[in-house]
Amino acid sequence: MIENRKYIVILAFLLIGMVYAAKLFMLQVVDDTYKRRADNNAVKRVMEYPYRGVIYDRNGAKLVYNEPVYDIMVTPREVHLDDTLAFCRLMHLTKEEVITKLAEAKDYSYRKPSAFLKQVSGADFARIQDQLIEFPGFEVVPRTVRGYPHKSFANALGYIGEISPSQLEKMGKDQYSAGDYIGISGLEYQYERFLRGKRGVKYIMVDRHGINKGAFKDGKYDTTAVKGENLVCTIDLNLQQYGERLMNGKIGSIVAIEPATGEILSLVSGPSYDPNILRGREFGKNFSVLQKDSLVPLFNRGIQAMYPPGSTFKLIEALIALQEGVIHPETHIACNRAIINCHGPHSFPDLRSAITNSCNPYFVNTFKRIINQEVNPNTFIDSRIGLTKWREYQLRFGLGRQLGLDIPNEKGGFIPSPEYYDRYYGEGHWKHSTIYSLGIGQGEILVTPLQMANLAATIANRGYYVTPHLIKSIGESGQPLLEYQQKNFVGVEARHFETVVEGMADVVDHGTGQYRAKIPGLQVCGKTGTVQNPHGEDHSGFIAFAPKDNPKIAVAVYVENAGQGARAAASIASLVIEKYMLGEIKRKNIEDYALKGKFVY
Known part of the structure; x- marks a missing residue:
């Protein structure tokens, strides 16, 4: 009796295993829908940086404004440079500079994106954006830098810069991330909490070429960046x-x-x-x-x-x-x-x-x-x-x-x-x-x-x-x-x-x-x-x-x-x-x- 039960249990496990094997066979061999989705799409988390608050003089003249720039990010494990010379020409870099920058990115993380080129101007970005798709592993993150239309009041306005590791530790990783820009001196530093705004995040579907295929789950998990507050200065x-x-x-x-x-x-x-x-x-x-x-x-x-x-x-x-x-x-x-x-x-x-x-x-x-x-x-x-x-x-x-x-x-x-x-x-x-x-x-x-x-x-x-x-x-x-x-x-x-x-x-x-x-x-x-x-x-x-x-x-x-x-x-x-x-x-x-x-x- 006991011997018969043993064979029944073994048979049950074999049947269950056969069912799972058949299902996997259908998914992986007969029906390639999920394989194609996995190959062609991935969910990418994209940080949205807020516009920093603008500073005006007492009569409404703009003292500081935001100017768009672009960071070229690299994820080392996704990089495939089939034509290194073409890439160097596109980026206006030497082969040695490219090798050095990729090595620095790998030292930071093989899987996480990091900055390859920072603060690329709008004109330079327009020149490279159409060809960048040909080089897997590289993507663009829009940023802003400060612009000064009047070249005045520099010592008091101060300047912004990339956050240092010690500043990041002090100010909190819930507010800032490595690579963020913060006020370093002057009014930019003193009123940082008002000027900085609040970061947002978007989750998008991208194919294996990095092309945007739309919002993930219709933007259910997205948050909107909040612009920093403007300041009116007492200066005439x-x-x-x-x-x-x-x-x-x-x-x-x-x-x-x-x-x-x-x-x-x-x-x-x-x-x-x-x-x-x-x-x-x-x-x-x-x-x-x-x-x-x-x-x-x-x-x-x-x-x-x-x-x-x-x-x-x-x-x-x-x-x-x-x-x-x-x-x-x-x-x-x-x-x-x-x-x-x-x-x-x-x-x-x-x-x-x-x-x-x-x-x-x-x-x-x-x-x-x-x-x-x-x-x-x-x-x-x-x-x-x-x-x-x-x-x-x-x-x-x-x-x-x-x-x-x-x-x-x-x-x-x-x-x-x-x-x-x-x-x-x-x-x-x-x-x-x-x-x-x-x-x-x-x-x-x-x-x-x-x-x-x-x-x-x-x-x-x-x-x-x-x-x-x-x-x-x-x-x-x-x-x-x-x-x-x-x-x-x-x-x-x-x-x-x-x-x-x-x-x-x-x-x-x-x-x-x-x-x-x-x-x-x-x-x-x-x-x-x-x-x-x-x-x-x-x-x-x-x-x-x-x-x-x-x-x-x-x-x-x-x-x-x-x-x-x-x-x-x-x-x-x-x-x-x-x-x-x-x-x-x-x-x-x-x-x-x-x-x-x-x-x-």
């Missing part, structure tokens, strides 16, 4: 281009701010570069050239260069002294040139006159009154207390720290602290007479042009500033980020600003800035600054705002090795104001002077 392109023209051939920067909003109207760094050279297949080569340039055009001087402020710093000294009550608008101080040298015919000025004529002894004495308020009978301890309070004011004005501009690499400058002098001189071994040069903006103080433009905006606003920023709105109906809408009060009462403003108006009307900063029909308030430079000719500095009441623009200009602030910087700053406020330049003699760049007279 016309003003930016004019500023770049003025700075041509010079080393320095221009920063212009709308005081009421903190919106940066112009951010010029000289020398700069054409942003179009940092895109496409020549990116690496061109970037290397820029890096090696002795004039460092990649260095954004408006936010990274740090200088002693010179006499422009006297304005903030006056405001602190007024708030502390150690001087009043009517306070007269002798211009004692035995303490420090001065210029101009004034002997016993009040505050307004001291600003107008940039009296060094007046502000050295004012600084002494701020530092030594006789809180402690020990002069060294009293100076320490006073310097601590003085430094706290500076920080509230945005000096000695980053302001929070919305692009990376902003420098914070330097405002010395008691601890700094303790390390340098030793605790209890310094006092006002050791550090009095701080009173006229020299010594260890370092500021950026951005910070000084912000100081001019703070004075224009009579006591507050809005954090300077470069993006006005995000998206179709967006607003700037919240941190760029709040007022930052500096701790000096509004009434104290009036004397300083009047003094700045006098500087331009009949003081140190009268010859090149005065604009007929427009009341400009300004302050010159000649910045001592131990390495050569002094730097020329000037800050200003206009008009005096309800100001629309605040400006800081620094021109390296250009001498007195009343020459190069005052000329350029006033021309920027004239261009923005009046729309045209009527003072052609001042424009010619600034453009020539010979500031010896």
